[in-house]
Amino acid sequence: LDSHLFNLSSEKLKLNTRVTLIHQDILQFQFPNKQRYKIVGNIPYHLSTQIIKKVVFESRASDIYLIVEEGFYKRTLDIHRTLGLLLHTQVSFQQ
Numbered sequence: 001l002d003s004h005l006f007n008l009s010s011e012k013l014k015l016n017t018r019v020t021l022i023h024q025d026i027l028q029f030q031f032p033n034k035q036r037y038k039i040v041g042n043i044p045y046h047l048s049t050q051i052i053k054k055v056v057f058e059s060r061a062s063d064i065y066l067i068v069e070e071g072f073y074k075r076t077l078d079i080h081r082t083l084g085l086l087l088h089t090q091v092s093f094q095q
Contacts, residue, residue, distance in 0.1 A: 026051055031059040042067040049083060052076070056087065 006023040013019045022029070026041070027050055039061045043051045048068050055064050068076075078084040 027054060031061070033060065037061055038063040038065070040065045045069040045072055048072040052083070052087070 003023070006021060010021055013021065027047070031037075039055050039059060041051075043066055045068075049072075052066070052068075055061065055066070075081060076084050076087050
């Protein structure tokens with residue numbers, strides 16, 4: 001968790017009532033069931049698979065925007081890998 005980036009972002013967005021920043025481990029986070037929300041983040045390579053599975057299969061986010069490491073991105077395009085096959089039907093990727 002990057003406290004410096006969170007504090008900086010909070011300061012920049014404090015007047016924007018449409019954005020709520022949450023500074024918490026996403027793997028421990030319980031996604032809301034009834035609120036509308038989007039997920040935006042830059043995720044670490046070593047947790048990419050766990051985080052992707054959680055946000056795609058457990059959240060009800062209307063949109064998910066994640067920045068991932070290029071090697072992970074390429075692995076997700078491989079439909080011969082379990083994660084790639086699962087994601088192929090659920091998400092669209094952009095490079």
